[in-house]
Amino acid sequence: MSTLFFYTKQQFFNFKSAQTASGFEFLSMSKLLSPQRIEGLDEYQQYYVDISSMVGFVKTNDSQLLNFEQLFVSFGENITFICDKVYETDIKYLFRYVFDNFSDIEAESDDTIDKNEEKSISQSKSVKKITDLDDLELEIFFENFDAKLYGHERFKEEFKELVNSFRVFNKLGEHKILSLFLMGDSGVGKTEVARSIHKALGSKAKLAKINFGNYSSHDALNSLIGSPLGYIGSDGGELLKRVNESDVGLILIDEFEKAENAVFNYFLDVLENGKIVNSQADEYDVNGYIIVFTSNITKENFKNKISPELRSRFDYKGIFNLLTDEDKIKFVHFRVNQIISKYTELVSDDIPEKLHDIIVSEIDVTQYNNMRDLNKKIKDTFVFYLKSRRKS
Ligand SMILES: Nc1ncnc2c1ncn2[C@@H]1O[C@H](COP(=O)(O)OP(=O)(O)OP(=O)(O)O)[C@@H](O)[C@H]1O
Ligand SMILES: [Mg+2]
Structure with a gap:
């Protein structure tokens, strides 16, 4: 009565986007496990129903096979069944009375790719590249x-x-x-x-x-x-x-x-x-x-x-490579300036005189290879001099 089509993992997404673009809807069989739900499908809509998720279930509950065989009878002509090819051997045997043909979606793939190229893909225009x-x-x-x-x-x-x-x-x-x-x-x-x-x-x-x-x-x-x-x-x-x-x-x-x-x-x-x-x-x-x-x-x-x-x-x-000492010193100058100007803007301009020079001379950059550690040292030194000023 009907054919089951196998797809591979590599084919699936291209296949789905092309078929969706031409009006098909994709559903997992798990959403349709009763005759009522099947009746709820729109008879004017074309569907691909993926039965991959049934394989494991039927294999471990073969008492369910009878129910499933009867369920398939309720599907109309507007349904095409598909399944992941990794289950091919199991499916062909388990559903031997349900499908009378098995095929790969490959036969349609040339067509699929063309349609896919035509489909415009989204990218917002405001992205600066x-x-x-x-x-x-x-x-x-x-x-x-x-x-x-x-x-x-x-x-x-x-x-x-x-x-x-x-x-x-x-x-x-x-x-x-x-x-x-x-x-x-x-x-x-x-x-x-x-x-x-x-x-x-x-x-x-x-x-x-x-x-x-x-x-x-x-x-x-x-x-x-x-x-x-x-x-x-x-x-x-x-x-x-x-x-x-x-x-x-x-x-x-x-x-x-x-x-x-x-x-x-x-x-x-x-x-x-x-x-x-x-x-x-x-x-x-x-x-x-x-x-x-x-x-x-x-x-x-x-x-x-x-x-x-x-x-x-x-x-x-x-x-x-690790930064040279010269580059690390440049980094220290930049960070100290940045911290001081943020502090003056957001907190207070009451800071020790020549704070920049003091901090820079205090830090031995040869001790640091990771700029995160160096950054922490800069922060600690900054806080230390702020506090010592308050005390004096
Ligand atoms: N070459 C550099 N120029 C400017 N800033 C740097 C440089 N290297 C490190 N930093 C500073 O040190 C911090 C840590 O650097 P970064 O996050 O790039 O490390 P990473 O190389 O990605 O290390 P990890 O492998 O641990 O992720 C940065 O937030 C940055 O402020
Ligand atoms: Mg990183």
């Missing part, structure tokens, strides 16, 4: 970026060249995303690269940031792009949410090495296609974006952990 800047704006961008990030002169030079090449080849449709993979010790400015780009692009919104250190590794992909279809409480995932909230073409992926293989493969796709697709088949165009990946892994572990395919897709892979 590095590819949108004119020459003057680009110059100002680099000035701001260089001023915000201390040291790492070689990286800054290479970044400039990468951006210039990206702006050209992005226009030619050959380079969708500029990806930077930054490794190195803690507190030397890897994440700061993304913060500096974010500010230099003039963002007024939150930085679109994902930190894999916060995810438990086994469901990292679900947290990132939402749960697969048919799961209860499935949402669109954190990635799309963060990107939607942002007003600039930049994504920060922190502690990338803590993610799992499925996530690595997902990003392989993103870098290749310039699109973010979540489990609900919502698409977001990230063509022209910069993605900064940071990681604390060593060069050796980088090779063990990240596949050659993914490694070769990063436009920049580099180790961030």
Whole structure:
């Protein structure tokens, strides 16, 4: 009587978005487990009903098989059944009296892809991307970026060249995303690269940031792009949410090495296609974006952990070295100035004379490699001199 179509995990989201665009509705069988609910379906609407979730249930409760066989009789002509191909063997046997044909959705996939290309994908126009800047704006961008990030002169030079090449080849449709993979010790400015780009692009919104250190590794992909279809409480995932909230073409992926293989493969796709697709088949165009990946892994572990395919897709892979003492001193000057001017503006201008010079001379930068520790030392020293003044 009817045919069951199998899809693979790789095909599913493209298939769903194309079919949805041409008017189909997707439902999980779990939503339809009684004749009343089936009758509630709109007979003029075309549906794809996914029966993947039934496999485990029927396998462990074969007494239910009779009920299910009868249930299938109630479905009308407007329903097409689909199922994840991983269940193929089980399904073909369990439902041998329900379906008289089994096929793969592949036969339709050429068609599917075309329709998918036509479907316009969302991106809000107000997103400011590095590819949108004119020459003057680009110059100002680099000035701001260089001023915000201390040291790492070689990286800054290479970044400039990468951006210039990206702006050209992005226009030619050959380079969708500029990806930077930054490794190195803690507190030397890897994440700061993304913060500096974010500010230099003039963002007024939150930085679109994902930190894999916060995810438990086994469901990292679900947290990132939402749960697969048919799961209860499935949402669109954190990635799309963060990107939607942002007003600039930049994504920060922190502690990338803590993610799992499925996530690595997902990003392989993103870098290749310039699109973010979540489990609900919502698409977001990230063509022209910069993605900064940071990681604390060593060069050796980088090779063990990240596949050659993914490694070769990063436009920049580099180790961030410790800052020189000269750069650290610049950082101290900047931070002390910043703290003093904030304090005078917000609290009081009653501060010790020559406080800036006193603090700077007090701090031995050679003792600090992590700028977070150095920053803490600056704060402590500032508070110390404020207090000592009050006492005297
Ligand atoms: N090169 C730098 N230029 C300017 N500020 C820096 C630099 N390096 C570090 N900082 C300051 O130190 C803080 C920590 O730096 P950042 O967050 O970039 O560390 P990280 O390299 O990402 O380290 P982790 O691996 O621990 O995440 C930042 O908030 C920033 O204020
Ligand atoms: Mg960091």
